Amino acid sequence: xxxxxxxxxxxxxxxxxxxxxxxxxxxxxxxxxxxxxxxxxxxxxxxxxxxxxxxxxxxxxxxxxxxxxxxxxxxxxxxxxxxxxxxxxxxxxxxxxxxxxxxxxxxxxxxxxxxxxxxxxxxxxxxxxxxxxxxxxxxxxxxxxxxxxxxxxxxxxxxxxxxxxxxxxxxxxxxxxxxxxxxxxxxxxxxxxxxxxxxxxxxxxxxxxxxxxxxxxxxxxxxxxxxxxxxxxxxxxxxxxxxxxxxxxxxxxxxxxxxxxxxxxxxxxxxxxxxxxxxxxxxxxxxxxx
Amino acid sequence: xxxxxxxxxxxxxxxxxxxxxxxxxxxxxxxxxxxxxxxxxxxxxxxxxxxxxxxxxxxxxxxxxxxxxxxxxxxxxxxxxxxxxxxxxxxxxxxxxxxxxxxxxxxxxxxxxxxxxxxxxxxxxxxxxxxxxxxxxxxxxxxxxxxxxxxxxxxxxxxxxxxxxxxxxxxxxxxxxxxxxxxxxxxxxxxxxxxxxxxxxxxxxxxxxxxxxxxxxxxxxxxxxxxxxxxxxxxxxxxxxxxxxxxxxxxxxxxxxxxxxxxxxxxxxxxxxxxxxxxxxxxxxxxxxxxxxxxxxxxxxxxxxxxxxxxxxxxxxxxxxxxxxxxxxxx
Ligand SMILES: Nc1ncnc2c1ncn2[C@@H]1O[C@H](COP(=O)(O)OP(=O)(O)OP(=O)(O)O)[C@@H](O)[C@H]1O
Ligand SMILES: [Mg+2]
Numbered sequence: 001x002x003x004x005x006x007x008x009x010x011x012x013x014x015x016x017x018x019x020x021x022x023x024x025x026x027x028x029x030x031x032x033x034x035x036x037x038x039x040x041x042x043x044x045x046x047x048x049x050x051x052x053x054x055x056x057x058x059x060x061x062x063x064x065x066x067x068x069x070x071x072x073x074x075x076x077x078x079x080x081x082x083x084x085x086x087x088x089x090x091x092x093x094x095x096x097x098x099x100x101x102x103x104x105x106x107x108x109x110x111x112x113x114x115x116x117x118x119x120x121x122x123x124x125x126x127x128x129x130x131x132x133x134x135x136x137x138x139x140x141x142x143x144x145x146x147x148x149x150x151x152x153x154x155x156x157x158x159x160x161x162x163x164x165x166x167x168x169x170x171x172x173x174x175x176x177x178x179x180x181x182x183x184x185x186x187x188x189x190x191x192x193x194x195x196x197x198x199x200x201x202x203x204x205x206x207x208x209x210x211x212x213x214x215x216x217x218x219x220x221x222x223x224x225x226x227x228x229x230x231x232x233x234x235x236x237x238x239x240x241x242x243x244x245x246x247x248x249x250x251x252x253x254x255x256x257x258x259x260x261x262x263x264x265x266x267x268x269x270x271x272x273x274x275x276x277x278x279x280x281x282x283x284x285x286x287x288x289x290x
Numbered sequence: 291x292x293x294x295x296x297x298x299x300x301x302x303x304x305x306x307x308x309x310x311x312x313x314x315x316x317x318x319x320x321x322x323x324x325x326x327x328x329x330x331x332x333x334x335x336x337x338x339x340x341x342x343x344x345x346x347x348x349x350x351x352x353x354x355x356x357x358x359x360x361x362x363x364x365x366x367x368x369x370x371x372x373x374x375x376x377x378x379x380x381x382x383x384x385x386x387x388x389x390x391x392x393x394x395x396x397x398x399x400x401x402x403x404x405x406x407x408x409x410x411x412x413x414x415x416x417x418x419x420x421x422x423x424x425x426x427x428x429x430x431x432x433x434x435x436x437x438x439x440x441x442x443x444x445x446x447x448x449x450x451x452x453x454x455x456x457x458x459x460x461x462x463x464x465x466x467x468x469x470x471x472x473x474x475x476x477x478x479x480x481x482x483x484x485x486x487x488x489x490x491x492x493x494x495x496x497x498x499x500x501x502x503x504x505x506x507x508x509x510x511x512x513x514x515x516x517x518x519x520x521x522x523x524x525x526x527x528x529x530x531x532x533x534x535x536x537x538x539x540x541x542x543x544x545x546x547x548x549x550x551x552x553x554x555x556x557x558x559x560x561x562x563x564x565x566x567x568x569x570x571x572x573x574x575x576x577x578x579x580x581x582x583x584x585x586x587x588x589x590x591x592x593x594x595x596x597x598x599x600x601x602x603x604x605x606x607x608x609x610x611x612x613x614x615x616x617x618x619x620x621x
Contacts, residue, residue: 191362195363
């Protein structure tokens, strides 16, 4: 138990950091809220003053908003699906005693160290470019017409790139969880007559449930705000085919110079993120307390 | 049926030979205890029988059938681990039912067997709890329950009681012995506690550095130890060993006398000594007496009170002096 004195001391010592963090968060949020109710367009600087709900009505009423919302959903869901399933699979493989395990693990983790715009560029030019990308060459080697990924499957391409970046994170967390499973439990299951599949289903998967929850929670929060990968590859297009909410805010606020509407989009994004967070904590957070 | 036979079993981990060459015949229905000092290979031997480790060479037979290369599930043995190894996310009921579920037993039969096991082991009121909400002794019983529902050919226990406190250990010891009398199934039990070994076993295997030093009934080991190692390992407090001239009088390289086979007197006897430490247990008193041939332990009744520096005389029971040759073998 902390004494009253150490608690007071702890509060005093923590106060500067907390205050700075609070200001850093509160001021931009307050300003965004303020702008979202203002007429504030750089193209039309004469029009100022209170706008009421006009900015919100404009953003939500636009068909691009619905599409961006759906795209965000697909992006987050698709990446989660690939990383959790792929990560579990990779973790199971990496847990086997194999030669060169150390190097292999570093290789698996390395995509995580590549900055998002760089990763996107590698994929854009190195793999997915129909003219000189590796995949294009592969297609041609089989006598097929190379795919123009970013035009034909824009959202899917972005999902692949983002999943590639987050797979190492999922693998790492899931591998750690896997390694913490007691050897005796596996052996007991083996003695009890469980084959590999049943051991996975009844022993390993329940053991990893908590780690999977953590992966889903952390990744969702980051994936809601995916931006650089879209900016570098598709630019949100064709049309709005690969625009998510974060990119829509950018398009409205910066590309169309409508600060008011952009701010309204930002506020909506914050609200959506919070709804998702609450929903997730309710749905999967139960695994965390135990 | 559950007779187990090992012939020339050898186990090495890389270059380290843990078990050089062991042959054992364990009869159906027998309660056999493996004892030995830490690191002597008890667990390894048990895991070889269970199939959790591969033998390097040699054969293991179950009811005459060669199972050396059979996977654990095929051998029809059940194991109780030292750490219990319960499945933490399953209720007690599901834990006990797990082996039956894996064997695709019909649900009605599963329920019947689980209820029977729960009643046998006094677990009926905990069936819906998770293992973490149980005490150590209850967890141990769940692990045993999970083992008995399968009706295995033999039970393998690896130090199942070492995580329990002393009182509970005595209880569980009795419960396991009772279980054995009730089920009459072969049991192999690993422990380094010689009280468990002496009280529970039909026969004891004394292991040392991967070798069988002696295989016999508890009283055999106590009365006729095959060598100095067994003599020193079985019996508490330890046997006293005397080398040199005093042993020479008995035509031996060394002699051994158990603390309970030495008579104590304040006036006369064979050996003279001075009390060093007196340990009083109430029922008995253990005296550590400094003599001309080293420190000897003597067991006397609890009414004797001696203190440091008291002069005493010791007389060994002439019929209970064990003689050993230079190689440590009993003569
Ligand atoms: N997987 C392994 N790899 C290498 N050496 C091992 C392995 N498992 C056990 N050993 C070695 O084998 C020897 C016997 O181990 P074992 O676990 O059978 O001892 P034990 O008699 O059960 O001891 P304890 O009473 O402490 O449990 C030890 O020296 C141990 O270091
Ligand atoms: Mg052991």
